[in-house]
Amino acid sequence: MIILLVSMNSIHFRRWSEQLRDSGHEVFWFDIKDQGYAPSMSWMNQITGWKKGFLKRRGRTFLKNKLPKLFNALVHKYDTRVEDAFAKTIQEIKPDLVHSFALYLSATPILQVMSQNRIPWIYSSWGSDLFYYKNDPDHLKDIKAVLARTDYMFADCKRDQHIADELGFKGTHLGVFPGGGGFDIAQFEKFKVPFEKRKIIAVKGNQDRSGRAAPVLKALELLKGELHNYEVVVFGAQHPEVLAFKNSSIPHVTILGLVSHEEIIKLLCKSLIYIGNSNSDGMPNTLLEAICAGAFPIQSNPGGATAEIIENEKNGCLIEDCEDVNHIYNILVSVLFDNELLMNGVGLNDKNLVPSLDRVKITKDVREAYSLIKG
Template identity: 70%
Template sequence: MKILLVSMNSIHFRRWSDQLRDAGHEVFWFDILDQGYAPSMSWMTQITGWKKGFLRKRGRSFLKNKLPKLYNALVHKYDNLVEDAFAKALQEIQPDLVAHSFALYVSCTPILSVMNKNDVPWIYSSWGSDLFYYKNDPKFLKDIKAVLPRVNYMFVDCKRDHHIANKLGFNGSHLGVFPGGGGFDLELIENYKIPFENRNIIAVKGNHNRSGRALQVLKALEQLGEHIDHLEVIVFGATNSLILDFETDQIKNLTIKGLLNHDQILELFGESLIYIGNSNSDGMPNTLLEAICARVFPIQSNPGGATAEIIEHGKNGLLIEDCEDVLQIKEIIAKAINNTELLQQAVDFNAEQLVPHLERAFIKSNVLEAYSKIKC
């Protein structure tokens, strides 16, 4: 099958698309943001370099920063439109399938006018906040309702988003619920794991932005004070100054780190006792799943019931039902740090019941089976 992938370049896209490598398909990638050739995906044919109509080699950043009005005028006049570039790619490639369009507002809406003029099958891969968050914005809701009826197939990372899609106009075939970046390399994760009884780190996902609510977690930990003096709190992936500059005398062993590479995250998880992620709109967070694979006890927000699809509160993790409620978050964390038996039983349950179904080869096999069911 000749497959044309449409996506921005991200680690999740690279991991997902790699499932198609050596699977017998001819794979193309239309770089929707034209971010440039990606050597790590050299195995597929890449459509890049389509956008720039002026200063193609150098000088654009300088012009954008120093003369933004002139820059915008030149962009409007000379740069190529995504619809035209995609239509050209579609015509030249003649794919059997347009696939993995994610996120909706990045990789679906901009090519909708072209897809409406063609009957080539189209897969949309729901991503994080695509539907749950953006359905509440009238402008984005209009786009969602325009895109979903044209989409023929759909991958989701949680059942919640499949239900939302059905309500908002999707009437195609559901291909399954899979992690947004494919499965996880359990052998690699194993290299970083230390015995659970030797762990004393609370790892906190440091996102604090439109959806991330790391500050509420830090405030909750602050209120726990001396009750967590025996633990080390490591915040990772912090980019917001509210987190980076957070100071307190109440968390004795606090370390705040910016963005980490993948190996550094795995090393952190392999040494962590508890993982905490807090957001107002995540689907099924890949970071949460990776922490579970590393035998970390999970505490995670539950927007729209997504996380409850794999975590039963009080059994194999704990759920934050109100991501803004510092007192509730404090009480949930306290329940975990004071219950060694709960922690051990939870990670044992997850290792036996969840982790085998998150393994990369297992997910890949199921994803490729889903592709084989597509009628082209």
């Protein structure tokens, strides 16, 4: 089968597409942002270099920043439209299947072309695709239009399957899988620190449209007198409000900016507790990585997505109000002083969840899902 993947170059896309390597399918990738050839995905056929009609090698960023009106005029006049490039791609490779990753990024821009043919179309819902944007009238119109045309769907949580059905999806659900596929459990085992030696509280540092690290850090400040035996490590911090906590009253706090994926895995593998907090997400990949790493998870639960795998105060804790500092504080108090809860929760995850997240198993299941596609 000829499979045409449509996405930007991201770690989740690279990990998902790797599942199709040596699968017997001929795989093409249409780089929706035309960011350039990706050596890490050299095994697939890459469709890049389709966009730029002027300043093809250098100077575009400078012109965009210094003379934005001129830049936009040149883009409109000389650059190739996504629809035209994608239509040409369809004609040239004649795919048996098109698979778009993330609705606004990779499905809406090609909807017009896909509406003019009946090639089977898969949509992979990621993160806030449906849960957050369905509340915006303009985005809702696009969501409904895409769902009406797509034939198949992958989701990273059951919540989004239900939302898709409510918004008009009449196709086939191919299953619920992590957005980047499964996880290399052996890699985690290589870095894992024994439970009794762990003293780190790892906090995902996003403070943006959906990320809510600040309320977590404010809750930790309220606990400052109880944290002297712990180290708080915030990673992925970029927002000034989060970076300012370098000078907070939290003892032994470290604020890290963007770090490599491997460094995140190493951190989680020596962390006692992982905290992720947002107002909108699907099934967070970092949460799943924390579980594989043996950290006790505390995670926000937008729309009930996280509750699909976390039973509150059993194998983790659920943050039901991501903005409520006192609510988060009470969760932290109940966890920090209950070593039995921490140990039993990690044990339950090791037994019940980690085997289901194994990359070998999920790759097999994903390949079987693709085999269900009928041209």
